[in-house]
Amino acid sequence: MTDPVLRLEGIVKTFPGVRALDGVSLSVMPGEVHALMGENGAGKSTLMKVLGGIHQPNEGRILMDEKPVVMAGPLEAKAKGIVFIHQELSLAEELTVAENIYLGELPKKSFGRVDWATLFSKTDAILKKLNVGFGAKTRVGSLSIANQQMVEIARALTVDAKAVIFDEPTASLTDAEKVVLFDVISDLQKSGVGIVYISHRMEEIFKITDRITVLRDGQYQGTVETRETDEEKVTQMMIGRKLDLSRNASHHELGDVALEVRGLSCGKLYDDISFDIRRGEVVGFYGLVGAGRTEIAETLFGLRDPSKGKILLDGEEVRLNSPSDAIARGISLVPEDRKGQGLVLGMNCRDNMTLPQVDDLKAGPFVAEGAEVAIFDLYRDKLDIRTPGWKQKVGNLSGGNQQKIVIGKWLSMKPSVLIVDEPTRGIDVGSKSEIHKLLRELAAQGYAVMVISSEMPEVLHVSDRIVAMYSGRIMRTFTSEEVTEDSLIQAISGIGGDKAA
Template sequence: MSRVAHHTAEELADLKHRAPLLRLDGVTKTFPGVKALDDVSFDVRHGEVHALLGENGAGKSTLMKVLAGVHRANSGTIHLNGEPVEVNSPLEAKARGIVLVHQELSLAPELSVAENIFLGSLPTKRFGLVSWKRLNAAATHILDRLGVKFESYDRVGDLSIANQQMVEIARALVFTPKVVVFDEPTASLTDAEKVVLFDVIAGLKKEGTGIVYISHRMDEIFTLSDRITVLRDGQTRGTLNTRDTDEDGVTRLMIGRSLDKSARKAAPEPGPVALEVKGLSCGDLFRDISFSLRRGEVVGMYGLVGAGRTEIAETIFGLRAKDGGEIRIDGAPVDISGPPDAIRHGVALAPESRKEQGLVLGMNCRDNMSLSQLDAVSRGGWLDRGAEQAIYDEYAGRLSLKAPSWRTPVRNLSGGNQQKVVLGKWLGVKPRVLIVDEPTRGIDVGSKSEIHALIRRLAAEGIAVLVISSEMPEVLAVSDRILALYHGRLAREFAAADVTEDALVQAISGL
């Protein structure tokens, strides 16, 4: 991973005495029944990467939406270059040089890449007609800077999520921004795309642009930032020079305690084989995959984007048709032609994208949890609300779900609690095999630790768990064994207790 140069101690001291490029003072924002921000102050200096951290629901995105004109604060002021400014809309923020790269994509899928990049400021010729030649040329110039493989005239809806995220980033480069806010910008990016993004950030920094960087990934925070500000419960808990702190110091501010990093207890001897795949293949996505998974065991699956990890999980669950190989459950070959077959055989999948694939965001917590077993909670074609409530009460308690009530829409929960609802939905069907794809993507460090402990607890209860993750620390933290994939093939298998990071990187890189 390329590293953005930190300011030296002398440069930090010099910047400290210069007026901040941007300053927010005493910002308070309330929504019905919730005080999201409580007297928050925050500043960004010229040519600085200032990381903004906090658990889900701490107020980070709300603070940046106030800055970007998406929300109006109830009180507080914004100063830009020492002058108080009003920011009443995203267009007004952009006009002042404040650009927000959203965590949630805000693109028009039916329009081209170029139209999305210059939306609201399309170049025109006589009679107000769009100059398509100038538009595509300007967009191509920005795309070349990002090193992407798609074209300016491509339809955005046809792009992958990772490429759509690159279009969001391209929007920030259209003008000469004074302040750029990156909200979880790498959540969908490949490692190669991250390198390009970090180079772009380094370039913006050299130009004197102030950068706010929001991420749950500590390695990125310590690679990129000069300072770190932590929010907790809508309040500022402290601002630290990155060079003077470490992950534990930041975590204490975020969650009010240190994470338990004591050595994991040795897993009990795993039980019989619950899942076995032999020679499993699916077109050009993956070939000849063979592995087994025992009850009471956590097996990690690790590889670069495009290695076939998610596709293997989807094939086992019946979302994709295999074109070769065999799947065995408890030693018996099974024919899985769709998710109902998988569920009947005791296989559950918590998918990579919980919001798009795992949950119905407008529905409440209870109804989401019962979705996987509607037959069991129906009587004569009518839902048995008592049976639904019993399922919710059991798994909300078992998973330590933090929700105001069962009536709360899932969209209002933090990422970690949304993931618990997904897991509760599948635990209700009493699975033999649980596949969890990217279990902590977009989840804060405290909730991540909870999810890891939960995965280990489920294994201890006898469930065979397959964890797919693009984060090496996560795979190493939860797994008993690790399967390393490279270009759709199983490169190596490791005992987690013995593997080194170097060996794992070499395996997934084909070395």
């Protein structure tokens, strides 16, 4: 048996108060595609940062070709032949494609001059291999997200890599580009490069990887041969229990149509969207990232101007020019990025919750503190928010409680339509089911709830109806009785686009 190109042994990494990695081991053989899996927050990115020299491990060793190495920084990791393809685009938009691909190691001539001829010819060779439709001199900022991802991937081909780490490389790629990516990976494989492949997408994992290593809460759960396992077993390793794909069975009394959308379009983002939501109903929007779901929510919240179509609230056509319009009409949006868009982390719980209505809560020229505390207490009890008191800074709360503060904030505005975008992203399993329960209860109380989610169990769990979207179009609308996993997956992949209502 050959030696692994890369081996991590008993890696421990602690941050103040957290044991982010607890004795994690991983070995990558030459020519192997090794999947690294785990839920959000399981420690995958921390492990990769240790490998890349961005964090130093507290315990454990890194071995390359069975020799211990110390990664002092990204440059050293690269010099040793470890290449990272980052999930978040790590590109300088104003520079050319060539400069981005060779960022940090531009070919030099004398006096520190850039050797443009070499740079462009090398880059063109790589781009040709990748079969992309742009040249070395194109400005990266003018490329589509998918093409920018291809630029990122091109970086793997610049050096004589020993190991390449792909972190969610397909998140923004189309199917055709995925094929090219998989070709690149198999080429690397043939030349004996070890590959670490981080992804949430089971079908890719089972298609291209040889072994799977699973992390959960910073702990090593084991390594399995891909051939000898299946999705269910891997999922069990990841979440520590069986995947709950149960569908929502109970239905509430449905009221009038609260929100109706007819033929709504917005440039290239989405096209000809029609749906309605009744009071007491939860409608789930399911699709891949970039399918246009968030953009619809943003339009309904007055953040984007639609180019065509109508929005009707309680049967009356409305124009929503700004969030304050939307709020006044009873629409609330719990945004995707809780920390960035939903909360002021440095402010206390009460102030966060009353933020949208603080203008109305006045005692003379002063903020009415008593009224604010009353509102906070009401929703703390209603939503079961666990915090020592309203003075607690929101940044110190757990993800689940933070999300409840955001939801409470919007409920206190007495909306009729509540839009929640990825309500349980980055929230632990226990709090997830609480949030799901909460969404069902809210519907029972007569709110019209629109849930956008990329997690199938979640959509199945909370929705009365499910709208499946694919690249800006509604493919199909399912009721919770008729939906099956297969039909749902097909619909969001753009297959079987018969529009049954």
